[in-house]
Each structure stands twice: as C-alpha cells, then as structure tokens.
Amino acid sequence: MNEDLPLTAEDIAEIAAIIEASPYRELDLSTRRFRLRLARGDGAEAGLTQEWQWAGSGPEAAVAEAEHAADPDTIAAPLPGTFYHAPQPGAPPFVAVGDAVGPETVVGIVETMKLMNPVHAGRAGTVAEVIVPNATMVAKGQPLIRLA
C-alpha cells in the first residue's frame, strides 16, 4: 500500500539538532502523504516539537456523544464505556427494580479502557427502571437507571 516509513526517531533528532543550531524557528514539510512541522516551543524552557498530519488517517464515525440533560431522578454514566448490570457474567445484577439504594450503593459497572468503574447511586431512592440493557455502550452522562 505504501513505501517505507518516511523518517525515524533518529532522523527527527538530527533535523531537530540542525534547527536548534540554526537561526530558523521551524521546518514545515509537506508531501502527498504527510505534513511534518518541527518547531521551537513557546516557553523559554521548552524544546522543539514535532507535529504530524497524515493523509487518509482520521477517525471512523466516532461513538455518538449525545448531550444528556442532567435529570436528578436518573443515575448517569460517569464516563463513556460499556455498562454492565452485574459484577461478572452470570452473577446476579447489582440492583433490580424495587430495590432501595443509598448514595454509596453500587448500581452497575462502566468498563472503560479495560478498567471497571463502579457506578454509585449518588442519592437515596428506589430503583424504578433500569434504562440501559446489560453490556451496552453508553456515553458519558447517559441516564442508566431511574430512581423513584
């Protein structure tokens, strides 16, 4: 699909050394495949930086990040990830409809980047509805559970 990688870390270090020893502030290199900007940093302490832009690289459609209005009656996802009802497959869910919860009660888990993050109820109440099915991708702030 393409030729060899354009520049190694050693190449970048060499070019950086040339710029540092020169009166120039930056080098801006554009090819059909990439654009590289090597420039002196802003602060007095700062060294050079490298910024790459690649033709053809970029995100697929990202997971839709819907805006959710804060609703005091719902428990929202603290972060984006996969919402689980139970601590592990086959285990009973943390809570079911009708359960009474306190602010510290764990009502589910959101798995983000391989970390299990407990979701706390945040306030006392009774579970009225589990809005999001088990093992579903959720956005940050998405309502997961409704309390009565």
Place this chain on the structure above:
Amino acid sequence: MIRRLFIANRGEIALRVIRTAKAMGITTVLGVSSADAASLPALMADETVLLGPGPSSQSYLDIDKVVAAMVSAKCDAVHPGYGFLSENAAFARAVADAGIRFVGPDIKTLEGMGDKLAARALALEAGLPVLPGGEAATRGAVHARAAEIGYPLLLKAVAGGGGKGMRRVDRAEDLDTVLDMAQAEAQAAFGNSAVYVERFVAKGRHVEVQLLGDGKAAIHLGTRDCSIQRRFQKLVEEAPAPAMPAEARAGIENAAVRLAQHIGYRGAGTAEFLVDATDFSFYFLELNARIQVEHPVTEAITGVDLVEQQLLVAAGKSLTLTQAMVRPVGHAIEVRINAEDPDADFCPAPGRVARAAWPAGRGIRVDTHIAAGGEVPPFYDSLLGKLIVHGATREEAVARLQSALASIRIEGVPTTAGLHARIAADPRFAAGGVDTGFLTGLAS
C-alpha cells in the same frame, strides 16, 4: 525467514513493530477493529484485515477471527505485541496449528508464565525468592489466605498483567467487595476471573530485567525501574534502575537469567521483581513473556532493537548477542502520556486529538500512534504515546525530560503530561530510587 508478518495488536506497539519489520524487509499485515480502521498503524501497514467491531472481545481478543485473518492474508508469522492475546497459550497453539510462527516463547512457557501461580512455582524451582501468599481458588480459600498473611494484601489475577484485576485490600471487611471487582476486571481483561493473594510490601520498588533467549542461551539487557505506578499501572520507567548498588542490580539480573535458563526461554521477556527500597532484598513477581510497553528505555541504553531480536529468534536464528556484547550507555527515562483526566482522578478520557505536538530533539524518541485528528476509542487502553529521553547521565536525562514535557502540546483530550511534569520536577524523583508509594505522596 519471515516474509509476511501479521500484527495482532493496535496503537503505538503496532506501529513500533511495523517500523522494525519494514526495516527488515518484511511485509506487514495489520488486523484492525472497525474503530481502528483509519488509525495511523492501519495507514502504515502494507495491508490491513478487518477483524470485527470495536469491542476487543469481538476483534483483538477473538482468537478464531485473528487466526482466520492471518491465514487468509497468507502470513508466515504473527507478532502479538503486548496485552490482548500476547501471552495467551490457546492463541499461540491455534497459530501453531495453522502453520504460522508465533513471535514469542514456546507454548509451554506461555502456559507456565501466563498462569502467575505456575510462574511462582517455576521461580521457586529455579531458586528465586517469592512473596508470601499463593493460590486461592474459592472465596473461602481467599479468606483463608488473607487470614494467614494478614492485611494489607494484594489480589492479583492468575491470568494477569498490566495491573488489570489487581486490587489492594486494607481490611478484612472489604475483602468480599474488592474480590468481586478484581474478578470482574480479570474476567473482562483476560477471560479468566481467577485471582490469588500476595502480601503487600509497603516500601517496595518495582525493578525488572529485560531478557533475551533462544531456547538454549539466555542473556539480560539490564534493569528497568518502574516504581512510579498508579492503579498498579506503570507511568514512568527508567533504565538502569537508579540509586541501587551495582551488586544489588547484578544479583537481580543474575536471578532473572537463572530463571530464563531454567525454563529454556525463547524470545524477549521480562522478569519482574519487587525490591525492598531499604535493603535491596528482592522477590520474583512474574515473567512477562512478551515485549513490554517500556522496552524503549532498554533500547536507548543498549542500542539493541528488541523487536528485531524477537523476529530473528522467531525465525529460528540463534542469539548473536552475548552478555559481554551488551554494554549499556547512559540513562533513559520513559513516561506514558495517557488520555486521562487529571481533574477526575485520572479517569480514562477517550475522544479525538485535535492537535498533537510531541517533543523532538537530541536524545528524544516518541513512540505514538496519535497525530492531529487521531481518535482514542473507548474500547482500549488510554495510552497516547511514550516519550523516551536518553542522556549520558541520569541528571541529563531528567533535565531533557523536563524540557520535553514543557514543550508537549496535546489538545482535544486531557493527558497525564502535566502529572509527568510535576514528577520530573520533584526533588525525590531527581534524587532517584523512589518506591511505589511515590505518586500517592506527590503534591497536586
């Protein structure tokens, strides 16, 4: 000879493997999830094969899909990177059954070392010291072990690595709750919920030894210190381990080589040790039978391309390096720049990177898959890139790190760069030899 290499990984390590493979004249085929189809590694690989949707269980962790992809792409070898299936014996067996070379150790080594309990037993056989603790197959057994070794203690995933499924328990009344969490995390990360129990050492340093073996000979490439961790995940790594007498370092290195020789280790691996920060006594923790995230610090001081060594050994070559040929020069430090929110307890923060100005210059290496417009999907870990600095002395390396961190500009997602700048400016870090409690004590 390897002609067509399948890369069963993503992110910066996929790009790292592609770089060396290309330099060796090997064609690269990258398996990607749909979330990574337009990633930088996908762009750089010679070919890509779609594995499945974003969640790793349906793509990077799906053995059948990954093996089918490398077979259909007519690859003759697979590099598993780190994490995902890299230490999965069932995967290595499926690869071997398909007539493809696995860039990693023998299946029996993966079985021995992937099971952290079996690894403890092998280390004991080789005469290495281990921490009090051990097997705990049932909830009752976990309680019994806990009562035996006392608190605080650590729960660790039997199939573990990368801190997943590892939790500290301070009080008996927390044990059940924490056990549930650790098992769930272990299940999600490794598909195996089993955990075991080990004593927690308060003033410990995490020191590891880079190993290379060809099944007959084994050598070490010196130590790395990875004591600065959060949630048992390494944040800062350096080589060699600083502020440690040469004989203490040599003792750890020799123990690691003894283990590698005992099991006839093949490929690149890392023996991890917990070292008492006060008297330098050490305990074997585990042997990671794969390339490590922090391998570049060893490459920086030794000049050895570890991925190249992996590919050569996997192709059936004997080690051409001898212990006497490994002559480390200077000091190297790596920091992990993660997409995490420092204002929200370093919660992982997926999103799109609007701008990525990485440091550049003498003694600076950046291993990253993130450029402007790069996407950090919510399905995988939060690593954006690794900044590696090398200096003639540790002082020079620290100064270079400070300057590099002052210039880094990542926009669009919050990062750990600011935290690293605070670490680099801390006098205790400058002195060297901090223990694993360092970060907790770091002023915010």
